[in-house]
Amino acid sequence: MAVHTEPLMNQADLLQRGLADLWAQDAELAGILDAEVARQHQVLSLVSSSCAVRPMTLAASASALVNVTAEGLPGRRYGGGCENVDLVEALAIRRARELFDAQYASVQSHSASNANYHVLTALLEPGDTLLGMGVKYGGHHTHGSSTSFAGIYYKAIRYGTTSAGVIDYDQVRKLALAHRPRIIMCGATAYSRVIDFQRFREIADEAGAILLADISHIAGLVATGRHPSPIDVAHVTTTCTHKQLMGPRGGLILSGQAANTKVPGLRTTFSRALDQAVYPRMQGAPAVNMIAAKAAALAYAKSTEFDRSMGRIRSTADEFASAFQAHDYEVVGGGSENHTVLIRLRGGITGAIAESALERCAIIVDKYRVPGETRPSLITSGLRIGTGSIAQRRIDPQGCRQIVDLICRILDSVRPISEQDYLLEPALREQFRLQTEAFCTAHPIAEYV
Ligand SMILES: *Cc1c(COP(=O)(O)O)cnc(C)c1O
Numbered sequence: 428m429a430v431h432t433e434p435l436m437n438q439a440d441l442l443q444r445g446l447a448d449l450w451a452q453d454a455e456l457a458g459i460l461d462a463e464v465a466r467q468h469q470v471l472s473l474v475s476s477s478c479a480v481r482p483m484t485l486a487a488s489a490s491a492l493v494n495v496t497a498e499g500l501p502g503r504r505y506g507g508g509c510e511n512v513d514l515v516e517a518l519a520i521r522r523a524r525e526l527f528d529a530q531y532a533s534v535q536s537h538s539a540s541n542a543n544y545h546v547l548t549a550l551l552e553p554g555d556t557l558l559g560m561g562v563k564y565g566g567h568h569t570h571g572s573s574t575s576f577a578g579i580y581y582k583a584i585r586y587g588t589t590s591a592g593v594i595d596y597d598q599v600r601k602l603a604l605a606h607r608p609r610i611i612m613c614g615a616t617a618y619s620r621v622i623d624f625q626r627f628r629e630i631a632d633e634a635g636a637i638l639l640a641d642i643s644h645i646a647g648l649v650a651t652g653r654h655p656s657p658i659d660v661a662h663v664t665t666t667c668t669h670k671q672l673m674g675p676r677g678g679l680i681l682s683g684q685a686a687n688t689k690v691p692g693l694r695t696t697f698s699r700a701l702d703q704a705v706y707p708r709m710q711g712a713p714a715v716n717m718i719a720a721k722a723a724a725l726a727y728a729k730s731t732e733f734d735r736s737m738g739r740i741r742s743t744a745d746e747f748a749s750a751f752q753a754h755d756y757e758v759v760g761g762g763s764e765n766h767t768v769l770i771r772l773r774g775g776i777t778g779a780i781a782e783s784a785l786e787r788c789a790i791i792v793d794k795y796r797v798p799g800e801t802r803p804s805l806i807t808s809g810l811r812i813g814t815g816s817i818a819q820r821r822i823d824p825q826g827c828r829q830i831v832d833l834i835c836r837i838l839d840s841v842r843p844i845s846e847q848d849y850l851l852e853p854a855l856r857e858q859f860r861l862q863t864e865a866f867c868t869a870h871p872i873a874e875y876v
Pocket residue numbers: 476537538539540541567569614615616641642643644667677678
């Protein structure tokens with residue numbers, strides 16, 4: 428019998444061998460992957476949700492854990508061979524609980540949309556009523572849009588914002604008392620103010636509803652105390668791990684004081700109902716490799732470096748808001764209290780035109796609806812800007828003003844023809860693009876250098 432004399436591969440060997448093989452044997456795929464890294468270096472992302480995952484977290488996601496089928500929870504699996512998987516998942520759960528000061532954490536949801544689905548499935552019967560923020564006011568589609576399971580399987584009622592872009596809490600209360608929803612969902616995708624979780628809880632209590640807070644967009648601000656935490660205020664909190672937490676694509680379900688209390692109307696606790704909804708009701712075996720990456724990201728989120736990064740996200744949002752105001756743009760709500768800045772466009776330039784023209788100059792933003800919106804959602808009259816990626820490039824106040832100046836010059840150079848078509852002088856466009864690229868080179872993504 429042949430005897431192995433070479434030492435067996437470890438995780439580092441596996442990654443090195445995999446990368447070498449990929450570049451040697453699949454040039455087509457490898458080329459695309461390289462092009463994407465280059466693109467992320469060269470374009471200025473102002474996408475509100477975007478951030479760069481750290482290479483260390485990336486490496487944790489690519490491990491042999493992917494080979495293990497681990498249905499169930501640590502210590503309670505339906506198959507063998509899970510001793511390392513159990514350690515990884517227990518670590519991720521512990522870190523999630525510590526970071527958010529939660530009693531309960533589930534780390535298996537493949538995304539935040541799934542996490543929301545898991546929570547609704549755990550606590551509602553099909554056809555029950557839910558009250559969530561409307562998409563056109565900045566809510567997420569999983570909070571009740573008719574295009575999402577949340578609006579298809581449940582009777583979804585939607586609340587909105589006032590003309591100043593602030594959640595209309597009086598309307599939330601009125602709708603809650605009129606419709607008596609089983610659950611109220613708060614949390615947003617395009618919202619620049621602090622969310623008053625306490626107020627939501629008071630309304631939920633008055634209406635006899637459960638409160639779910641989805642902090643996907645603000646998880647890093649919450650984790651570092653820059654936004655009030657909903658953990659003990661809401662019954663359940665969800666978040667994704669790939670926005671401000673700089674982690675892998677995935678979701679978390681958290682609960683604080685309510686975790687081990689009984690779900691109203693059910694014979695079980697929140698924590699048990701949530702665990703059972705994730706598995707076996709909605710998912711099979713978890714992506715344990717991604718749970719390892721979640722563990723890595725959650726550890727980083729406790730560091731002082733991460734704390735500084737979240738501080739930069741906040742201060743950069745203030746810089747952006749005042750720089751746009753200095754150029755006479757209306758900032759919805761008069762400023763930002765988080766990482767999001769919403770701009771109302773002018774001069775016949777629609778969100779669709781601005782997004783397209785800026786992308787051709789290597790600046791990525793999202794068109795977005797603004798309060799009192801008159802245009803359809805694929806056109807819109809505003810831009811949503813977020814500061815997650817900019818914070819990772821460590822751009823100082825002067826740099827922020829430079830970016831806003833550049834954006835304003837580009838928008839001033841655009842000649843709209845219709846709601847979607849426009850002219851932008853090719854020579855000028857090329858000049859703008861080179862300026863953006865030079866700026867990106869001068870301010871590399873700190874996590875990548
Ligand atoms: C981004 C986002 C989600 C969805 O996250 P995925 O992980 O991409 O499904 C859910 N809720 C809110 C509020 C979000 O901003």
